[in-house]
Structures are given as structure tokens and as C-alpha cells.
Amino acid sequence: MRAYLCQAFGPLDQHGPGQIGDPQPADTEIVIDVAAAGVNYYDTLIVQGRYQIRPPLPFSPGGEFAGTVCAVGAQVHEFTVGQRVLAFNSFGGYAEKARARAAQVFPLPDAVSFESAAAALVTYATAWFALHDRGRMQPGETVLVLGAAGGVGLAAIQIARAAGCTVIAAASSREKLDLCAAAGAHTGIDYHANDLKDAVKAATGGRGADIVVDVVGDRYTEAAVRATAWRGRVLIIGFAAGEIPRVPANLLLLKGCEMAGVFWDEFLRREPAECRRQVAAILDGIARGIFQPPIHGRYGIEEAGQALTLLADRQATGKLLIVP
Numbered sequence: 001m002r003a004y005l006c007q008a009f010g011p012l013d014q015h016g017p018g019q020i021g022d023p024q025p026a027d028t029e030i031v032i033d034v035a036a037a038g039v040n041y042y043d044t045l046i047v048q049g050r051y052q053i054r055p056p057l058p059f060s061p062g063g064e065f066a067g068t069v070c071a072v073g074a075q076v077h078e079f080t081v082g083q084r085v086l087a088f089n090s091f092g093g094y095a096e097k098a099r100a101r102a103a104q105v106f107p108l109p110d111a112v113s114f115e116s117a118a119a120a121l122v123t124y125a126t127a128w129f130a131l132h133d134r135g136r137m138q139p140g141e142t143v144l145v146l147g148a149a150g151g152v153g154l155a156a157i158q159i160a161r162a163a164g165c166t167v168i169a170a171a172s173s174r175e176k177l178d179l180c181a182a183a184g185a186h187t188g189i190d191y192h193a194n195d196l197k198d199a200v201k202a203a204t205g206g207r208g209a210d211i212v213v214d215v216v217g218d219r220y221t222e223a224a225v226r227a228t229a230w231r232g233r234v235l236i237i238g239f240a241a242g243e244i245p246r247v248p249a250n251l252l253l254l255k256g257c258e259m260a261g262v263f264w265d266e267f268l269r270r271e272p273a274e275c276r277r278q279v280a281a282i283l284d285g286i287a288r289g290i291f292q293p294p295i296h297g298r299y300g301i302e303e304a305g306q307a308l309t310l311l312a313d314r315q316a317t318g319k320l321l322i323v324p
Contacts, residue, residue: 003095009049035114037093062093123151139164149176200227294318
């Protein structure tokens with residue numbers, strides 16, 4: 001089958017399309033005819049050998065994908081050939097077929113398209129887990145979203161808005177802030193042109209944000225902590241700006257706030273039943289039009305490198321998809 005392959009760990013321009021044998025399911029796995037696969041920041045890391053997981057070579061990146069079941073393992077009874085599904089498997093999705101553990105596969109309602117599902121799984125599930133679970137979000141709170149024009153950021157805007165919260169979007173350009181406003185953000189801050197802490201304080205009448213969704217890291221994390229309200233929650237999801245921040249612990253003490261890590265992959269593995277409940281709620285929201293995953297662009301397997309570069313350079317506004 002055709003696949004975008006990593007033959008050896010290295011820079012993004014080192015990888016490309018090729019041929020590899022069709023995957024075969026182990027006893028607890030299924031194989032899916034891939035209709036669409038989402039592009040995520042960790043895909044850019046895994047092919048460079050800079051992610052927590054280092055798959056055996058050669059492999060195809062792509063941790064989330066949607067399509068139709070084409071084969072099932074001997075011990076799989078909850079899925080059948082021909083069924084529409086959405087899956088997470090850390091890698092393998094930039095291909096015509098991909099396998100996944102049945103425990104990490106979700107039934108896909110007919111009302112949700114393959115592309116919307118592939119655009120939503122990691123971003124919306126991460127944002128939902130962050131806000132509702134780790135952040136204990138309540139109606140009426142103020143949510144600050146850093147990197148708000150990316151996939152997780154736009155998902156967080158929609159999820160927080162639907163929960164009755166006031167949303168402040170922080171992004172690096174006016175164009176990106178316009179996208180955030182269209183997604184439902186109440187206020188926008190260009191954190192390249194403004195001091196983030198001062199801007200958040202001004203937008204909240206000096207009170208600060210109750211919850212911070214941080215996918216950016218670097219110097220923005222400390223500024224966001226300084227901009228939190230009393231009992232604020234800072235949710236650490238990623239470090240798209242490059243540097244892993246070191247936040248002075250006295251800030252947490254003085255502000256009575258907390259920082260929480262958000263590692264959705266591990267949540268899926270450790271708490272599958274609760275994860276399934278959350279994903280089902282997200283898919284229901286998409287089916288009812290409450291959530292609308294924004295898609296920036298669609299790329300064939302041969303063009304997957306372009307998508308990875310675009311994402312690594314933080315030029316994507318919304319989700320990128322690989323469509324075999």
C-alpha cells in the first residue's frame with residue numbers, strides 16, 4: 001500500500017512517500033481503510049525521534065484516523081468489517097490502511113463525516129479533557145487560550161463557549177485572532193504586539209483568567225500564570241513556541257493557583273472508559289452542530305511532508321488532514 005514513510009529518524013525533509021506491506025491485525029486489533037488522518041504537532045516530533053514513542057522503522061506517522069473497518073483480530077467482538085470508526089494509535093495513519101488496538105477505537109455516528117472526525121479526535125478530546133476534567137471548568141468562568149488559532153486552541157474556544165464561559169483568545173496575528181473570533185472567542189490578544197499579562201488583566205477588569213489553556217510554552221507560560229485569577233488553573237498541553245518553561249513556584253503560592261499536565265494519550269490508555277465517554281460527548285456535539293472542527297487544508301500521501309512543515313512552522317489555522 002501507499003504510505004508516507006519515516007525510514008530513519010531525522011529532519012522533516014528527510015521523509016517521503018513509499019510502499020509498505022498492508023498491516024495485519026493482532027488478536028486485539030483492527031485494520032481500517034483510512035479515509036482521513038489528522039496532522040498533529042507530535043507527528044513532526046515522532047519522525048525526528050523527539051517524541052516519547054519511537055516506533056520500529058520504517059513507519060508512517062499519523063496517530064488519529066477515521067475510516068471503515070476492513071479486518072478484525074480474533075479477539076475483537078465489538079467492531080465488524082464495514083463499520084465506520086475513529087481511531088488513535090500514536091502512528092500509522094498517513095497510509096491507505098492503518099491498524100489500531102480495539103480499545104482505542106471509537107464508533108463513528110453516521111452524522112459525523114470522516115474528515116470532521118479525523119479533524120477532531122486529538123484536538124477536541126485534548127481540549128475537553130483539559131477544560132472539563134483537569135481544569136474543572138464552570139459556567140461563568142474566564143478561559144484564556146494561548147495558541148488559540150491552532151487545532152487544540154480552536155477546539156478549546158468552542159468547548160469553553162458551549163460551557164457558558166467567557167473566552168479570551170491569544171494568538172500571534174490579527175488574521176489568527178479573526179479566526180478565533182469566528183470560532184466564538186469574546187476577546188482577542190495579539191501576544192506579539194502586547195504584554196500578555198497586562199492585556200489579560202485589562203480584559204478582565206484586573207481579576208485575571210480562571211483557566212489558562214497553554215499549548216505554546218516558552219516565555220508565555222509565566223506571563224499567563226501571572227495573569228491568572230485567585231485559584232486559577234493553568235493547563236499545560238504543549239510547547240509549540242519551542243522552549244519548555246520554568247515557572248517560579250512562588251507564583252503558584254502567591255496566586256493560590258495550580259498547574260496541571262494534560263497528556264491525553266496516557267489518559268486514553270489508563271482510563272479508557274472515561275475517555276470513551278468524553279469522545280462520545282464530542283462526537284455528539286459535532287453531530288448536533290455545536291462543535292465544528294475547522295479544516296485548514298487537505299493533502300494526499302505524497303504531500304504529507306508539506307502538511308508537516310506547515311504545522312511545524314505554525315502556519316496552520318485549523319486542522320490539516322491527510323486524505324489518501
